[in-house]
Amino acid sequence: MAHWRLGKSGFRFNASHSFPQDHGYDREVHGHDYELTVWLEGERAAGEMLFDLRQLKSLVAETVIAPLDHAHLNSILPDPSTEALAEWIWRRLRPRLPAALRLGVRLDETRTTSVEYWA
Numbered sequence: 001m002a003h004w005r006l007g008k009s010g011f012r013f014n015a016s017h018s019f020p021q022d023h024g025y026d027r028e029v030h031g032h033d034y035e036l037t038v039w040l041e042g043e044r045a046a047g048e049m050l051f052d053l054r055q056l057k058s059l060v061a062e063t064v065i066a067p068l069d070h071a072h073l074n075s076i077l078p079d080p081s082t083e084a085l086a087e088w089i090w091r092r093l094r095p096r097l098p099a100a101l102r103l104g105v106r107l108d109e110t111r112t113t114s115v116e117y118w119a
Helices: 053-068 082-096
Strands: 003-017 030-043 102-108 114-118
Touching: 003 053, 030 053, 030 082, 053 082, 082 102, 082 114
Parallel strands: none
Antiparallel strands: 003 030, 030 102, 102 114
C-alpha cells in the first residue's frame, strides 16, 4: 500500500498571551492571529480517502477553535508558548482520530514564526 500525508490548512483563531518573566515586550499581554494546519499520515486502500476532510473540519472547529478563539492562553496553559499550544492542540485531536493515522500539527503564530508538532 502507498503511504499518504493529507493536510488541511486555514484553521484560524485569535488569542492573547503574555510571558510575565520575559524581560522584553512579550511581558505585556498581546495577541496573535494564529493559523493551524493539521496533517494526517498513513496508508489507504485504493479508492478510499485517508480521512474525510469534512469530518476533520468539524472536529477542529469544535475541539480546537471553539475553546481557543478570543481566549487568553495563560488561562488555559501554564506555558502559553507556541510550542506548548501546538502540543495542546495535538493532544486534543489525537484521541478523536483513528489510531492508525499519524497526526501532526503546524501552528503559525505570525507570518514568519511557526512550529510543528508530531508525536
